[in-house]
Amino acid sequence: MRLPQEIYYEEGALEKCPSFLPKGGVIVIDENLKELYGVGFAKKIGAPLLTIPSGEAAKRFCVVERVLNQLFELGIDRETTLIAVGGGSTTDLVGFVASIALRGLPLVLIPTTLLAMVDAAIGGKTGVNCSFGKNLIGSFYPPKQIVIDPNVLTTLPKKEYLAGLAEIWKLGLVLDLRLWKKKDILLAIQGKLFVTEKDPKEQGFRRILNFGHTIGHALEKVSNFQISHGEAVLMGCATEAHLSQEIGLLQENEFCEIEAFYVQFFSKLPATYSREKLLDAMRYDKKVKGGEVRFVLIDKIGHAASFEGAYCRAVSFQELEKSLAWLESHCG
Missing domain, CATH: 1.20.1090.10 (Dehydroquinate synthase-like - alpha domain)
Known part of the structure; x- marks a missing residue:
């Protein structure tokens, strides 16, 4: 199974992003990645840059409201593409915002953690948390494009890397023995796509x-x-x-x-x-x-x-x- 056209997987993909991302977008990035990727990336594609909290702190309604207000202040319209740069919490949050702002904005996901690459960014799920539990509020909203650059994993903390391995090994237990106790990013993405497309x-x-x-x-x-x-x-x-x-x-x-x-x-x-x-x-x-x-x-x-x-x-x-x-x- 080959990756579909909307998933661009390549080492160094972030360097090539400006050549194929839509114009007139807004970048929403994990605040911890602003200096590492955000500032330079925003300059390359000429897009405004918004930051959100790192981790589960991003997946709160107060953050949803804040990002929505910032987008409206920027004068977005229905052709404004939201570009999410970060881990699973970032892609979950920005995907949810994209699904409800003006009843739907184009969405591009650039996952920077292993978990987001093999799980959170694949399959169109978005969501935020509430006092009753995780991801209880959300939508199914597929992105127009997913850009995956495995080179960014070199800066990933060990705990975050383990989170991605946990999702790969899970696929090994429920779907594909080849992924059990292994680390095969492409095979994991293909496995997740196989399930979500069915x-x-x-x-x-x-x-x-x-x-x-x-x-x-x-x-x-x-x-x-x-x-x-x-x-x-x-x-x-x-x-x-x-x-x-x-x-x-x-x-x-x-x-x-x-x-x-x-x-x-x-x-x-x-x-x-x-x-x-x-x-x-x-x-x-x-x-x-x-x-x-x-x-x-x-x-x-x-x-x-x-x-x-x-x-x-x-x-x-x-x-x-x-x-x-x-x-x-x-x-x-």
Whole structure:
């Protein structure tokens, strides 16, 4: 599977951007990247430069409103292209703004983290957080173009790099064995595209990409984001693999392989953690149906269980309790 035309992947792509990006755009960039990329990039393409907070702090309604007001002050119209430069939080936030400003502006994404390159920028999801949980407010809004320059990863902190690996390894567990414990950016992008093109609005098959995220997002919330997204997804994937074994889907030897690999990356649970808080946070997961929390589960490494096309199912409280106890015992 080749990358579609709208995804431009090449070493040194940022240097070539001015030659093919649309004129009359506005750059919205992670404030930590302003000096590294923003100022020079804005000069090259002759675009205004707006900054937003780094990380999850960007994904708040006050930031949405601020960026919208700044755009209107600049005199944008429906042909103004928003150019997002940053990690997953930046692409999520700017994508959401683009989807609602003037009922839709052209969008270009330039991801600068591994997670954004292989996950957040691919598939058209946008979103912001609220007090009830992560990404509960958002839209499906595909960008016109995605520019990926793997050279920018040389400046990426280790924790941010691990977050991207977590998403690649997740694909290895639910979709493609070739990605399990590997680092293949192009193959990961192709895998994500394969899933999202089959199910653009997440009605079934696309849910496999939520493996590890039901518990992972809840861990982020109850830790007040002291646990990073990457760490939370690693812990979530391992725990949901344990749950897959607990209900008889996953063979013990395969779970043991997953366990041995993932536990080296586990963080300690913070003082804010309690099992009750974690269970409460899961109630707001987007897969909840009829008040039941549903999980994506795997029946072998490289394959998510289909459950007659739903690709998720509820589990008993006793089964979930055993898996959460397993998690807690490995995060002392």
